[in-house]
Amino acid sequence: MSALLIVEDDTTIRVTVGNFLARLGYSVDVAENAASALKQSRGRRYRLILLDLHLPDGDGLDLIGKFRELDDDTLVVIMTAFPEVRTAVAALKAGAYDYITKPFDLEDVRELIGRAMETSRLRHEVAWRRAQSDVCQVDSIGGESPAWQRLTEVTQKIAGADHVPVLICGESGSGKERVARTIHCGSPRAGGPWVTLNCSALPENLLESEMFGYEKGAFTDARQLKRGLLELADGGTLFLDEIGDLALTLQPKLLRVLETQTFRRLGGSREISVDVRFVAATHRNLPEMVKNGQFREDLYYRLNVGAIEVPPLRARREDILPLARYFLTEAARAVGSPTLALAPALESMLESYAWPGNVRELRNVLERAAILCAEDTVTTLQLPREIVGCCAALAVPSEQSDQPFLDLAAMEQHYIQRVLDSVGGNKTRAAELLGITRLTLRNKLKHQDRDDSPVTS
Numbered sequence: 001m002s003a004l005l006i007v008e009d010d011t012t013i014r015v016t017v018g019n020f021l022a023r024l025g026y027s028v029d030v031a032e033n034a035a036s037a038l039k040q041s042r043g044r045r046y047r048l049i050l051l052d053l054h055l056p057d058g059d060g061l062d063l064i065g066k067f068r069e070l071d072d073d074t075l076v077v078i079m080t081a082f083p084e085v086r087t088a089v090a091a092l093k094a095g096a097y098d099y100i101t102k103p104f105d106l107e108d109v110r111e112l113i114g115r116a117m118e119t120s121r122l123r124h125e126v127a128w129r130r131a132q133s134d135v136c137q138v139d140s141i142g143g144e145s146p147a148w149q150r151l152t153e154v155t156q157k158i159a160g161a162d163h164v165p166v167l168i169c170g171e172s173g174s175g176k177e178r179v180a181r182t183i184h185c186g187s188p189r190a191g192g193p194w195v196t197l198n199c200s201a202l203p204e205n206l207l208e209s210e211m212f213g214y215e216k217g218a219f220t221d222a223r224q225l226k227r228g229l230l231e232l233a234d235g236g237t238l239f240l241d242e243i244g245d246l247a248l249t250l251q252p253k254l255l256r257v258l259e260t261q262t263f264r265r266l267g268g269s270r271e272i273s274v275d276v277r278f279v280a281a282t283h284r285n286l287p288e289m290v291k292n293g294q295f296r297e298d299l300y301y302r303l304n305v306g307a308i309e310v311p312p313l314r315a316r317r318e319d320i321l322p323l324a325r326y327f328l329t330e331a332a333r334a335v336g337s338p339t340l341a342l343a344p345a346l347e348s349m350l351e352s353y354a355w356p357g358n359v360r361e362l363r364n365v366l367e368r369a370a371i372l373c374a375e376d377t378v379t380t381l382q383l384p385r386e387i388v389g390c391c392a393a394l395a396v397p398s399e400q401s402d403q404p405f406l407d408l409a410a411m412e413q414h415y416i417q418r419v420l421d422s423v424g425g426n427k428t429r430a431a432e433l434l435g436i437t438r439l440t441l442r443n444k445l446k447h448q449d450r451d452d453s454p455v456t457s
C-alpha cells in the first residue's frame, strides 16, 4: 500500500483530505507543522507528500529540499492558498512535482494524486526497463528429457505462487539462474524489476550495503544516500545467487526482510517497506551446512518453501544434443560462419561424457568448436581431449558395433588408431590430441598388432 503524508495546519483540511485518501486505499499519515513532518518522514518512506506552503513553524518551500534529500523518489505536491504563479514556480524549482490551489475539490485531489502515483510507477518502470530490457527474452532449450519436463512443471507452479520464496539447488552450470529467471518471467511480477546479487562476489560489509543501501553519513565514505538492491527490486524479484556463501552475520538480517518485507538502510532509522520476491540459488549442500552450523536453519526453511532441484546434465542426456545444436548455431552466427553440423560420431561422445561443468561446459565446448572449425561439420578435432578420450569407445564405427565388450587395452588401441586416422597418420598431431607425448604414443603403438600400419610423422 502506498504511504502518503499530509502536512497541513488547518485541521479541517487535514482531516477531510486524510479521510478521503484513506478511503481510496492509501496509507495516510498527517502532520500539522514542519517539525512533525520532518520527524515522520525520517521514520517512514512516503511515495507522496501533500504539503501546505504556510506552516506555523516554517516555510513549506524549505521542506521540499529536505524531503527530497531524504528520498529523491518522493513526490511532493504543494497546496497553496495563493494562486500566484511565482509561488508555484518557486515550488516546482525546489523540486515539487505539482501544486494545487485552495480551495480545492476532493475530486481534483484524487485526480492529481492518481496522476502522481502513475508518474512514480512509470519512472520506476522506465529506470529498470532501460537497465534490463532483455531479462525475459531468453530462449530456453531442453524439454526433451523427463527430468527437464518435471522441472518445468514444478517451475511453472512455483512461478505462479507469487509470494513464496524459492530455493534452487543444483550443480554449478546446471542452469539455476535460467530457472530463476523463468520463475520471474512466469510470475505476475514479470513486468517488475529483476535484480541479482551474487553473495559470494563481495566481502561481507560491501554485500550488506549493496543489499540494504545506506543513508548519507552512515560511514565516512557515505557522501550521499544510496539505495540498496532490495529497494531497486521493489515490485519485482531479487535473485540471491550463491546463497550458501552468505556470511552468518548477514543471515538473520536477510531472514528479517523475508519475514517482514521491511528493512532499514545502513545508518538509517526509517523502516522501508518493499514488495520483493526472493529467489535464491546454491550449488552447496545446505542441509549439510545447517548441520555443521554454517547456515541458519530458520533461513534455510524459510527459503526452501519453494524448493527446486535442477538436475545435472548427465541426468538428462536427452537434452544434450538439442542443447549442443542450439549452442553451435548460436556460436556460428556470432562468428559469422555458415550453419555448422555435428559429425555423427560426435553425437554419442557428447551424450556419454559426464559434463562435470554441466550446461555451461557444453556451451563453452561448442563455442570453441565453432571457432576452430574450418569446414561445415564439427569433428573430434575440435573437441577437447577429455571428451574425445572419455568416449572414444562409444564412438566405434557401426560395422564394429557387434563387439560390445572390448577390453580396456583393445579400446585404447582402437581409439588411438581412430585418432591417427583422423589426422592422416600424423603422430605429432595425434599425440597432441590424445594429451600424451609422442614417445608415449610410439610405445603404445609398439604394442599394437598393427604396428606396421602406415603411419607418417
Ligand SMILES: Nc1ncnc2c1ncn2[C@@H]1O[C@H](COP(=O)(O)OP(=O)(O)OP(=O)(O)O)[C@@H](O)[C@H]1O
Residues within 6 Å of the ligand: 139, 140, 141, 142, 170, 171, 172, 173, 174, 175, 176, 177, 178, 179, 241, 281, 282, 283, 359, 360, 363
Ligand atoms: N536450458 C538452457 N537453454 C539454453 N542455455 C542454457 C540452459 N541452461 C543453462 N544454459 C546456459 O548455461 C550457462 C550456465 O547456466 P546458469 O548460469 O543458469 O547456471 P547456474 O547453475 O546458475 O551456474 P552457477 O552455479 O555457476 O551460478 C549459461 O550460459 C546459460 O545461458
